[in-house]
Amino acid sequence: MTERGQTIHDYLLGIVIVILTVGTAIGVLGLAYDPFFDPVDNEDQNLANNIAEEVLEMGATEHGGQTVSIAAINQSLENTAADDFGTQWRQWNVTIETPEGDQVTAAGDTPEGEADARSVRMVRAIESDIDCGNGCQLIVRVW
Amino acid sequence: MGDTRGQAYTLEGIISAIIIASALIIGLQAVDPSPWTEEDPNINPEEMRTLVGDSLALASEQGDMRQAVTCVDTDDDSGEIDMSGFSSDGAVGGLLDEATGTNNYIVTVGYYNESDGETQSVGEEGVGTPSGNSVTVTRQIAVYNSDWSHDGDDCTDRRTTLADEDQYTISDQYEDAELYALVEVEVIIW
Numbered sequence: 131m132t133e134r135g136q137t138i139h140d141y142l143l144g145i146v147i148v149i150l151t152v153g154t155a156i157g158v159l160g161l162a163y164d165p166f167f168d169p170v171d172n173e174d175q176n177l178a179n180n181i182a183e184e185v186l187e188m189g190a191t192e193h194g195g196q197t198v199s200i201a202a203i204n205q206s207l208e209n210t211a212a213d214d215f216g217t218q219w220r221q222w223n224v225t226i227e228t229p230e231g232d233q234v235t236a237a238g239d240t241p242e243g244e245a246d247a248r249s250v251r252m253v254r255a256i257e258s259d260i261d262c263g264n265g266c267q268l269i270v271r272v273w
Numbered sequence: 274m275g276d277t278r279g280q281a282y283t284l285e286g287i288i289s290a291i292i293i294a295s296a297l298i299i300g301l302q303a304v305d306p307s308p309w310t311e312e313d314p315n316i317n318p319e320e321m322r323t324l325v326g327d328s329l330a331l332a333s334e335q336g337d338m339r340q341a342v343t344c345v346d347t348d349d350d351s352g353e354i355d356m357s358g359f360s361s362d363g364a365v366g367g368l369l370d371e372a373t374g375t376n377n378y379i380v381t382v383g384y385y386n387e388s389d390g391e392t393q394s395v396g397e398e399g400v401g402t403p404s405g406n407s408v409t410v411t412r413q414i415a416v417y418n419s420d421w422s423h424d425g426d427d428c429t430d431r432r433t434t435l436a437d438e439d440q441y442t443i444s445d446q447y448e449d450a451e452l453y454a455l456v457e458v459e460v461i462i463w
Contacts, residue, residue, distance in 0.1 A: 194334035252327035252372050264371035
C-alpha cells in the first residue's frame, strides 16, 4: 500500500459528517422531551373545571345535576363579571352545544384557537324546545 | 508488541465487549420508551373520566339506566341480563358513544350478592381489550321490588314488577325490604 497521509478531502468529508451528526442529535434532543411537556397550563385546566362546575350549579334543577335550565344559565352568565370566575388574567368562554353541533348558548370572550384548557361536561336541557338527544355538551375554555 | 501474548489480548477484548454490552442492556432497560412509541393517546384520562361519569349520571336522571339494568334476557337461561340498553343502539350505549366519541369501551353490569358479600357479574357489552391507559368509571343504582322489568329490542317494553318477575337473573337480595338489589355498572374506556 502506498503511503498517503490525510489529505484535505479526507478531513473535509470527516468534519462534515461529524457536524451533521452533532447537529441532528441536538435537534432531535428537543423532540425527545415533547411527550413530557403539556402545552396546557395546569392552573388553566383547574380553572376550566371549576368554571364548568359553577355553570352546572347556575342551571341546577330538581331533576339532578346534569339536567340544567339554559335560561337560568343565560341569566346568571349575563350578570357574571370576570372576577366572579377568578379569571382576571385569563380569557374564558362558555358554550353549550347540541350533539349536532348547533350552539344553544355562549358567553365570554371569543376563542382564538390557541392551546386552551378545556373542560367538557354532558348536560340535558330542561327546556322542551332544546333537543339534546344523547346529551348536550357544556364546553368551557380558558386561555 | 510481543507475539506470545495473543490470548491475553483476546481475553481482554472479550471481557471489554461483555462489559460494554451489559452496560448498554442495563442502561436501555432503565429507559421507558412509552412516551415516544405510544400513538397519540386518543383519550385524555381525566376528561374521559368526567365525560363517562356525566353520561352515566345523565342516563340515571333520564331513567334509561334503570331500564337498561332491568332488561330481562328471555331467550335462554344464560344467567345474564339483556345488555341491549348498553349497546350502541341502546339508550345508555348511545349516550356513551356520543359523549366519548369512541366505542372502545366495555360495560359490565354486576350486583352485590348479599349471601357471599361479593359483586357478581351479570352482563358484559363491548369488544376489544383495554390498553395501558384505560379509565374505569363505576356507578351504582338501587333497584326496588316495585321497579318494572323490561324486554324488547331496546329494553323499553314493560313486563312486570321485579317482585313478580321470575326470569330476571338477579334474585331479590333483600327479601324483607323494598330494596331489591344494588346494581353496579362499570365502564372501562380506552
